[in-house]
Amino acid sequence: MKHRILILGSGGREHAIAHSLSKSPRCEALFVAPGNAGTAEVAQNIELSVSDFSAVEDACVQQNISLVVVGPEVPLVQGIVDYFKKTPTLSEVLIVGPDQLAAQLEGSKDFAKAFMSKYGVRTAAYATFTRETLSEGMRFLEGLTPPYVLKADGLAAGKGVLILDDLDQAKTKLNAFLSEDLFGEAGSKVVIEEFLDGIECSCFVAVDANHHYQILPMAKDYKRIGEQDTGPNTGGMGAVSPVSFIDEEVYARIEDEIVVPTIKGIQAENYSYVGFVFIGLMMVQGVPYVIEYNVRMGDPETEVVFPRIQSDTVDLLEAMCLGTLERHTLLVRNEVATTVIAVSAGYPDAYEKGKVIHGLTRAHQSQVYHAGTALKAGSVVTNGGRVLAITSFGERIEQALDKSYATLEQVGFEQMYFRRDIGKDLM
Ligand code: AMP
Ligand code: GLY
Numbered sequence: 001m002k003h004r005i006l007i008l009g010s011g012g013r014e015h016a017i018a019h020s021l022s023k024s025p026r027c028e029a030l031f032v033a034p035g036n037a038g039t040a041e042v043a044q045n046i047e048l049s050v051s052d053f054s055a056v057e058d059a060c061v062q063q064n065i066s067l068v069v070v071g072p073e074v075p076l077v078q079g080i081v082d083y084f085k086k087t088p089t090l091s092e093v094l095i096v097g098p099d100q101l102a103a104q105l106e107g108s109k110d111f112a113k114a115f116m117s118k119y120g121v122r123t124a125a126y127a128t129f130t131r132e133t134l135s136e137g138m139r140f141l142e143g144l145t146p147p148y149v150l151k152a153d154g155l156a157a158g159k160g161v162l163i164l165d166d167l168d169q170a171k172t173k174l175n176a177f178l179s180e181d182l183f184g185e186a187g188s189k190v191v192i193e194e195f196l197d198g199i200e201c202s203c204f205v206a207v208d209a210n211h212h213y214q215i216l217p218m219a220k221d222y223k224r225i226g227e228q229d230t231g232p233n234t235g236g237m238g239a240v241s242p243v244s245f246i247d248e249e250v251y252a253r254i255e256d257e258i259v260v261p262t263i264k265g266i267q268a269e270n271y272s273y274v275g276f277v278f279i280g281l282m283m284v285q286g287v288p289y290v291i292e293y294n295v296r297m298g299d300p301e302t303e304v305v306f307p308r309i310q311s312d313t314v315d316l317l318e319a320m321c322l323g324t325l326e327r328h329t330l331l332v333r334n335e336v337a338t339t340v341i342a343v344s345a346g347y348p349d350a351y352e353k354g355k356v357i358h359g360l361t362r363a364h365q366s367q368v369y370h371a372g373t374a375l376k377a378g379s380v381v382t383n384g385g386r387v388l389a390i391t392s393f394g395e396r397i398e399q400a401l402d403k404s405y406a407t408l409e410q411v412g413f414e415q416m417y418f419r420r421d422i423g424k425d426l427m
Contacts, residue, residue, distance in 0.1 A: 244397070
């Protein structure tokens, strides 16, 4: 059977997923909502807000959609999967994403930490505080050694984690979280945890309706705005897959000590979890610790993970929904994929939009995924902080990067910025 597919979201991740699905002979029609100028090239965009479930329902009914992929976390945490299950017109539609309860693995840091403790998944030691227990939180901080890691419990668009060297500063911020509502509702609970000193990587696990799993290619992303990992955190400035420091032995440890207990926990809690578990790992001298769970694919990691998947991705998503992942064969391209993100000047703070992007038709050695782009009067213009993800392949990481950077000589917009050191630490 062929599918009529709807992808929800508008970033580079959604363009990369759309690009991959569009190549499948099993894709009859493809829609992205709301999408961007790039998704419009491989799919039909539908203008709607991903949090407006009745608009999503209308789109599914009108376009006779049979398969939905939820890109970002917000609609998952808001319960879009539950909405599909309880709405008669949608109950037959296959949907890739966990339900609202399981999405708490990303929606609440405290929930996720309690899950890890219960199922023996290695993570930083922690304690959770609320406004009522603020003074205990202060005493807890006094007993720790710096740096101090403070995390808003709820979704904070990647801005809810503070790492502070100074005790007084940490106390001031804890107070700001809990008494001054620095992050609103998301910060009404704060997780304080042990600082882990190591190197990060991202592990993606596809989970099916019967709780079978398959590990997708690993990736590493580059979160800080500045070279050598300096400056504020961003959504991600680049990514590489595979990750050279994950050899067979480390991979086996990640699977046995992190992935298996996570899946067992999902099973034991009987979560309705069809979708991707994105495990943010910190490798501390070769020992994997979980920093966080996300309940979706990562961005920009998807822009290197999906293009490496050679087997049919409609088959993969369908197998997840039908609970037949055990019988699905995942084929992965051996070459290295790199992506370099081009951002608007000023990002992650304020930036301008509407700059014309030139050279897009000249990029032949890379796949240019669009993130914050829009079509305006026949031109592709910038429409967000992260604008383009320039993905290339190579036998070795150097060759892939050379292509991504060569493409950035040809494609661009006024005051474009990108990091020139993506993947350098892995060479
Ligand atoms: P998160 O939003 O949980 O991914 O955290 C954002 C970033 O903060 C992570 O990517 C890490 O770089 C850093 N981080 C979070 N928790 C810790 C920790 N316990 N120790 C060291 N760094 C951390
Ligand atoms: N690349 C990190 C994220 O998607 O959250």
